[in-house]
Amino acid sequence: MIFVLGDKPMALIALRQLLDHAAEHGYGVPAFNVNNLEQIHAIMRAAQASDSPVILQASAGARQYAGEAYLRHMVLAAIETHPDIPVCLHQDHGASPAVCIQAIRSGFSSVMMDGSLLADAKTPASYDYNVAVTAEVCKLAHAVGVSVEGELGCLGSLETGDAGEEDGVGAVGKLSHAQMLTDPNEARDFVARTGVDALAIAIGTSHGAYKFTRPPTGEVLAIDRIGQIQAAVPNTHLVMHGSSSVPQEWLAIIRQYGGDLKETYGVPVEEIVRGIASGVRKVNIDTDIRLAMFGAMRQLMATQPAEFDPRKALTAATKAAQAICQARFEAFGCAGQASRIRPLPLEAMIPCYASSHHA
Numbered sequence: 402m403i404f405v406l407g408d409k410p411m412a413l414i415a416l417r418q419l420l421d422h423a424a425e426h427g428y429g430v431p432a433f434n435v436n437n438l439e440q441i442h443a444i445m446r447a448a449q450a451s452d453s454p455v456i457l458q459a460s461a462g463a464r465q466y467a468g469e470a471y472l473r474h475m476v477l478a479a480i481e482t483h484p485d486i487p488v489c490l491h492q493d494h495g496a497s498p499a500v501c502i503q504a505i506r507s508g509f510s511s512v513m514m515d516g517s518l519l520a521d522a523k524t525p526a527s528y529d530y531n532v533a534v535t536a537e538v539c540k541l542a543h544a545v546g547v548s549v550e551g552e553l554g555c556l557g558s559l560e561t562g563d564a565g566e567e568d569g570v571g572a573v574g575k576l577s578h579a580q581m582l583t584d585p586n587e588a589r590d591f592v593a594r595t596g597v598d599a600l601a602i603a604i605g606t607s608h609g610a611y612k613f614t615r616p617p618t619g620e621v622l623a624i625d626r627i628g629q630i631q632a633a634v635p636n637t638h639l640v641m642h643g644s645s646s647v648p649q650e651w652l653a654i655i656r657q658y659g660g661d662l663k664e665t666y667g668v669p670v671e672e673i674v675r676g677i678a679s680g681v682r683k684v685n686i687d688t689d690i691r692l693a694m695f696g697a698m699r700q701l702m703a704t705q706p707a708e709f710d711p712r713k714a715l716t717a718a719t720k721a722a723q724a725i726c727q728a729r730f731e732a733f734g735c736a737g738q739a740s741r742i743r744p745l746p747l748e749a750m751i752p753c754y755a756s757s758h759h760a
């Protein structure tokens with residue numbers, strides 16, 4: 402949506418328009434979680450420096466942390482400050498249609514209805530439940546031009562069967578491999594029955610810092626399955642959750658300055674790039690920003706013990722996060738794309754959803 406404040410145009414974009422562009426030009430867009438001013442600064446500065454379009458995503462927890470109005474106004478401030486950067490504001494892991502409706506009311510241009518779990522965000526849901534809630538959200542969101550991401554399969558570790566609930570979004574207890582790997586045939590049926598614009602898939606990634614106990618092989622990170630899913634739903638944009646790379650450099654800094662993080666490995670950037678070549682268009686990243694910010698703050702506080710201005714620690718954190726964001730924009734092929742996109746008003750998107758799936 403291009404709208405004008407004073408003499409400044411500003412660009413909010415629907416996820417569908419952004420990912421259609423990414424599909425057409427063969428790149429992927431990182432979707433970074435935001436909770437506060439510094440994370441938004443870091444992402445927007447990295448986007449500005451690399452001419453990249455942006456997906457800012459907020460969890461229900463983020464809106465609770467910041468407060469709905471604060472979050473909304475901080476994102477509006479980002480859009481006002483960077484009028485030439487298309488910004489998609491996306492609800493991450495909406496646990497129910499109600500959460501998605503609240504996000505739409507807040508001005509989000511995209512919502513995720515995560516119906517792979519029940520509304521408690523813990524209990525694996527039936528396929529029929531997932532289809533029903535996702536189709537309901539598509540009907541309501543598309544009517545006002547807002548895009549929808551659905552999810553099929555539960556995120557979890559193929560190494561252990563644990564779903565890993567540390568971020569408050571994830572199944573409890575053990576899951577079977579069948580629950581943790583998206584089935585291509587089911588994906589075809591799911592897309593046809595719901596009308597989702599983007600589909601989050603389960604391929605062995607999980608949220609948080611503890612994804613793999615050793616650098617992942619194809620046994621525990623099923624990148625090859627992405628191609629099979631894409632062949633079944635060639636016009637649907639695929640989404641990888643739990644896609645932090647868990648940089649060993651930041652783990653080392655956190656440990657050096659007193660942190661207690663165990664040995665762990667994330668999703669290598671080159672594996673994400675392979676996923677993008679197979680149809681992944683949105684790549685969710687939260688943990689990497691958390692690790693970089695926390696590492697930078699620990700380092701600053703340990704090395705400058707006389708300092709007491711919180712802005713010093715937060716500036717170090719912002720710079721560390723910005724570097725991670727910029728590296729991901731560049732690796733995923735986003736750099737240079739922002740200036741090639743003309744965001745449409747959400748109203749103009751309404752007929753696009755009704756027409757056959759994706760251009």
Ligand SMILES: O=C(CO)COP(=O)(O)O
Nearest residue numbers: 609643644645685687688
């Ligand atoms: O998937 C995510 C948010 O939806 C974030 O994943 P990470 O925990 O790997 O950063």
Ligand SMILES: O=C[C@H](O)COP(=O)(O)O
Nearest residue numbers: 460462463568569570687
């Ligand atoms: O999907 C999980 C994201 O990392 C958000 O986590 P959160 O619920 O702690 O904000």
Ligand SMILES: [Zn+2]
Nearest residue numbers: 515517518552
């Ligand atoms: Zn889920």
Ligand SMILES: [Zn+2]
Nearest residue numbers: 608642643685
């Ligand atoms: Zn996620």
